[in-house]
Amino acid sequence: MAEVLSQNEIDALLAALSSGEMDANELKKEESERKVRVYDFKRALRFSKDQIRALTRIHENYARLLTTYFSAQLRTFVQIHVASVDQLPYDEFIRSIPKMTILNIFEAPPLEGRMVMEVNPNVAYAMLDRLLGGQGNVPVKTGALTEIESTVMERIFRNALESFSEAWKQVTDLEPYLDMMEMNPQFMQIVSPNEIVAVISFSTKIGDTTGMINLCLPHVVLEQIMPKLSGQYWFSSRKVPNEGAQRILEERVKKAKLPxxxxxxxxxxxxxxxLHLNKGDVIxxxxxxxxxxxxxxxxxxxxxxxxxxxxxxxxxxxxxxxxxxxxxxx
Structure with a gap:
């Protein structure tokens, strides 16, 4: 629909044309030029800016929880914070990570589908060294994990998923569990190569060792809770009290003991x-x-x-x- 000008705007336009401030030919040229924006269909953006901000807030909380958890488990200084939150095709994510790395593939019912926590070998082997009694040093040459090392590694990252559930609690209740652990990204195909995924990168420091932990969340997995990642939903959910939480609180108050x-x-x-009271005396x-x-x-x-x-x-x-x-x- 064409824009309708007011009489004042028409008068101002005619005055500008007559005085030479505006050129009629340039106006025609501007109108005739096609305004085209380049769009890459192979890399369609599926997450809005609002949803990216929501994911950032959720995983900043997750980073704090992981810092506390790993510090307690490794008994050393651990620092984790969100470095970036991006959306990109799944095959681009696979190409961006090392050829040999620690891939923790997990599910989080009621969400349908699998997600990945990729841990840089420097970080993973520093954790392993600390858990096995070392100083947190990274070996010069890293290879396949032994059966004992795999068991230790699976245990620490399985427990780390409890913090993932805690971080998402204000959005939805999740029950994450570790499905399997893999080292070669080529053997891991959780979604189609062109599927858009959100990649949350955590900058991690364990003692003197630094590296990245990447969380890969496919859009198709988060699709059913995407409306809950809007700022409007967060604002309304904070205004309206959670009926389930209120009921639990009431039940706990009812069970409180009072003298x-x-x-x-x-x-x-x-x-x-x-001092002189004896048995049988009456007060x-x-x-x-x-x-x-x-x-x-x-x-x-x-x-x-x-x-x-x-x-x-x-x-x-x-x-x-x-x-x-x-x-x-x-």
Whole structure:
């Protein structure tokens, strides 16, 4: 639809043409020029800028969780932070990583499909050296892992996926588990080569060793929760309380234990009388047997009742609930 000009705009345009400020031929040339933007169909962008920002926020939290986890496991200084978040075809991701590396292939139900955590050999072997009692040094020549090394490596990265679930909790509940570990990227085909994936790169430092950990999340796997990665969803979800979390909180509060005290009366005696009390002595209280007893929750009177027994045990029967107003009057 053509843009409609106001009368003032028309007058200003005619005045500019008549004064020579604007050239009519140039206007025609501008109109005739086709405005074309180059678009690469092989590298179609599937993640919006808003979704990339959401992925960045989620995995910045994941980086903090991993820093805490690896520091505790390796008992050394570990620093992890998000270096970049990009979207690119899967085959381009495969070409960008080393020919021999540590590939942890995992799934995260209810999401359908597989994802990959690629760990640079420098980082992986430094972790392995620390776990086996070394100083965190990287061997000069790295080769295939032994059976013991594979078991140790699988265990540490399997547990690292628990932090992945924690980082995604504010978006959706995931149950990630390690499917398999591979070293050659050519043997790993989790999606088609042209499928767009989000690659979150973590800059990792373990002692004096540095390297990258790359998380590859295919768009086809995240597709069902993509609407939740918008800023609008995050804002609305923070305003509206989570009903499930509220219900759990209520259940836990209901199970909280509080001290319940029944006062049968009070009396004042001297220290000398207290020291000479013997079995069978009687202390006269300031409350009649006909009066109702105060029942305190913590230090606050909440009920009144009558003393008695139930199945041979001392008990109290609640007769009334003390209103808040009445409680303050006291």
């Amino acid at each position: 319940l005290i029944v006062e049968i009366g009070t009396a004042t005696i001297t220290v000398g009388e207290l 006269q209280l300031d409350q009649s047997i006909d009066q109702k007893l105060n029942v305190l929750v913590g230090s606050t009177v909440k009920f009144r009742g009558q003393a008695g027994t139930l199945k041979g045990r001392i008990a109290v029967q609640i007769d009334e609930v003390v209103e808040q107003r009445e409680e303050h009057d006291e």
